[in-house]
């Protein structure tokens with residue numbers, strides 16, 4: 001390539017860049033909208049989380065806009081896909097902040113993805129309200145032990161969820177030996193396994209095996225055969241629905257008929273598709289909310305959601321709806337769409353009336369909320385118990 005062509009290319013690139021930048025500026029000043037990023041697992045291994053979450057959040061935003069928006073402006077939702085991957089979560093967060101110029105971001109389910117996204121939000125000083133990523137490292141920096149300034153979440157955390165699961169096994173199922181299957185590619189699974197194990201041993205239980213697997217694994221027969229030989233009274237499998245579905249199915253195929261217990265990562269309509277309804281009998285998981293919740297707020301939400309999307313919401317959709325509403329409320333209380341003012345308002349959240357329960361954000365920017373235990377019965381989620389913090 002000769003020099004002139006090279007120069008010409010540079011000039012052309014500069015022109016394109018200028019055009020794009022100016023168009024962006026013009027768009028911003030002309031638009032009266034407040035932009036909120038919805039960063040979610042829209043594709044990849046956790047895609048049902050993102051799809052439900054985007055629906056829930058969009059419904060909240062639509063309702064708010066119908067009531068006049070916030071600070072006299074309409075709210076514009078910008079959806080970004082993290083492809084269920086940590087690196088893509090960081091990329092998508094960067095795009096939302098630097099290109100789309102959102103004032104805050106909500107979404108993200110898997111803790112590893114939320115941690116990656118949160119690092120970018122912190123560096124750019126833009127508030128990030130995680131919906132249901134439950135590992136402690138989402139809001140507290142692992143290296144410094146400090147609470148992250150701009151990161152919050154509207155859900156409980158895994159030391160609580162693991163304890164609820166352990167106590168359920170010990171006190172309700174009245175079983176004392178467990179094998180744990182850990183998804184080693186996930187901060188969520190590694191953390192929840194450890195918190196469960198701690199509480200289980202403290203309560204008098206015994207862990208007879210800990211076996212690791214990775215996301216996207218297909219065949220779990222080798223670890224399941226090992227586990228079967230040790231005769232545990234339950235399996236604890238705190239993973240995500242794609243792998244959990246296969247594990248449950250393959251366990252039953254191998255004749256492991258004991259209860260299988262897990263956490264919120266099970267919550268997907270795809271779980272039944274993958275495992276089959278029969279294999280899922282005698283399984284339980286801890287979660288944030290049951291759609292059988294009969295509170296007036298819950299009924300109103302379920303009705304509005306069904307009207308909008310023609311299907312019942314899952315717990316994931318409800319949580320995302322709550323998070324979007326809480327974020328809108330924080331903007332209102334901040335009386336400003338400045339990221340730093342929104343951050344301050346988020347930190348001051350007290351008793352926000354969410355569908356999943358009154359939400360107060362504590363000193364570590366987490367919500368303290370009750371958990372529910374769901375039993376899978378003939379392919380349906382059945383509400384079993386509620387455990388208060």
Ligand code: PHE
Nearest residue numbers: 109110111132133134188264
């Ligand atoms: N708590 C899970 C995590 O931290 C994500 C999740 C929440 C999945 C709620 C489903 C429902 O990775």
